[in-house]
Amino acid sequence: MITVRHLKKTYRVGKIEVDAVRDVSFDVDKGEFVNIHGPSGSGKSTVLHLLGLLDDPTKGTIILDGKDVSNLPESEKSKIRLNKMGFVFQEYNIMPEMTSLENTALPALMVDMSHNAIYEKAEKILRYLGLGRRLHHLPSELSGGEKQRVSIARALINNPEIIFADEPTANLDTVTSDIIINLFKRMNKELKLTILLVSHNPKYLSYADKIVYVEDGLVKNIQTNQNNETRNKFEMLRLFIKDSLNKGYPKNKIIDSLISVGWKKPLIDNLLREF
């Protein structure tokens, strides 16, 4: 569905050029749940923005459904974002003056759908996401998790093929974060949506079909075709690290012992950061 090759993004800060993404290549298949993982400042959000056509790459190509979309004019990109993509941001980014229903309906006003059909669909999606009693509430009257669910509802209104979620749980507590990530997983399974999730939280690695490790603007590792066994291994690893830390073992001892049995250091570092 998406093919990314040698993607590079350089930002200019004054006279200094900063390579946010240096060389990123990977593929995303239709219906896949991809977790773009890496430490803060690794360039994972920039990769998501480039794939979501929110920014232009300095170099490289992005092929979407067989078509090179890397250098399309803004009007064309806007149409693709409207019809094929849905976005969920870290800070919810819903319109403060609009109710949940109106925020959800907003992108659908741009497509050929009657007013009534738009609002019926928006209501249906909000109910699907458990916001049936929050339809006419303003964002200021919603909790963080509810706001994020409105943001997800807005992303779903135009039947997108891909959902881009940039750190959607960063501002949420653990319980709400789990609910939101489970929601993405549910959408992935039930609606057959392709999900590209950016998260630095290793806890959610086990949800992904594919993990793209990004560090210093480069793809360090791609873990694909995770089956239940792999997911269980991740969960076991998490529990092992958590237990070891609780018992007071030093971090370097934990790292050494895990590397010796074949685990990769970036993954261990990320899991250690969780605790």
Add this chain to the structure above:
Amino acid sequence: MKLYNELRTADFISYKYFQKNYTILIFLTAILAFSFVNIVFFTSFNKGLEETVNRELRTYVLGDIIIEPEGGDEVTKGKVGEDIINNADEVVNKVRALPGIMGVSKRIGLRATIAKKGKLSIGRVIAVIPEEDYDVSLLEPTIFEGNSIGRYERDGILMGVESAGTPWSRTLTQGTGISVNVGDKLEVNLDDKFKKNYTLKGMFDTRYFESDFFTFINEKEIPESLGLKNKATSIMVKVDDRSKLQIYKRDILNLNLHVKVSTWDEKAGFGQQVAKSLGAIQIVMFVAGIVIASVTIFITIYVNILSRMKFIGIMRAIGISRSAIILSYLIETFFYCIAGIVIGLGIVIAIIKYLTVKPLDLPLGLVTPVVTPQNIIFGSLSIIVASLVSAFIPTWQVTRKNIIYAIYRGEK
């Protein structure tokens, strides 16, 4: 369909914004209302002033039709006493005999000095047959002190407030510099050829500064020695139907009296000059009004749009087109304009109603601004166009920014 979708999206965005942002609505509406009043009122004032000057000229100086010496231009060139109608009585009698003529008055304008106890004033004395002139010029009702000079009046003189000087004069120059009261003895020297003492019989106040500088005496006072019998510097004509001035003019010309005949509006150069002079100020005021409105709209929309840049970025990220976002701001601005114009129009109507009851008392006369539909349409269109352009520029600029920059405001 695409345009319809963009329009309904833009309409929805601006409507939702209005619901929550009354402060900007009130502020911008007030500014636009002020600008509208500024533009429309000054244009109306100018028009009112022009009409007042023309009316005063017609009523006190020109009449409906003015007859002048064939080679002269008594009123506008001021060649008083130099160019003369030599067959004045014949002209008066023949014109008076024409159908539709309500009154005819011959006037002899003379340079004169008027002295009171050593204080001297230089002015213009007009010799008239009083009862005939009152029929044409409507001067008599403006007498506020004393009486008019009558048919058999001798040694009587009638002065305008500006000729009468302090305390009557309303102009900054305080009239001619002398100070007189009804009953005062005045020494009048006509054209340096004839000197005589007169008694001030009355004073008039036309509220039009040019005619208020006039001093009137009875034509019978003019001595034979001045050689002005059967002569006139101008003849004022009053008609029964002002819509047919050109017909009356043609009738008078057909009499072949060897005189120059003009309708009042053909001679109302001064009124037009006043309007023209004010027109220059009007353009300055208009430009100032438009600039104030434009700059305010520009700054307000710009600040507003900067504060909403994040949401503009989000809207673009979720697929709302640039044109729909720009359109939403234009709709918003258009609404401000309509609100501003409606309120501004209310203010203008209130001011005009007040000034109709209590006109502005200016040296040129009592002025009531005249609002025409053209003024309102022009003022409204100017405000709308200027505002839309001022709103479009910042919106267009901000929606061009990188989406990620707009959302996160980072230096990218």
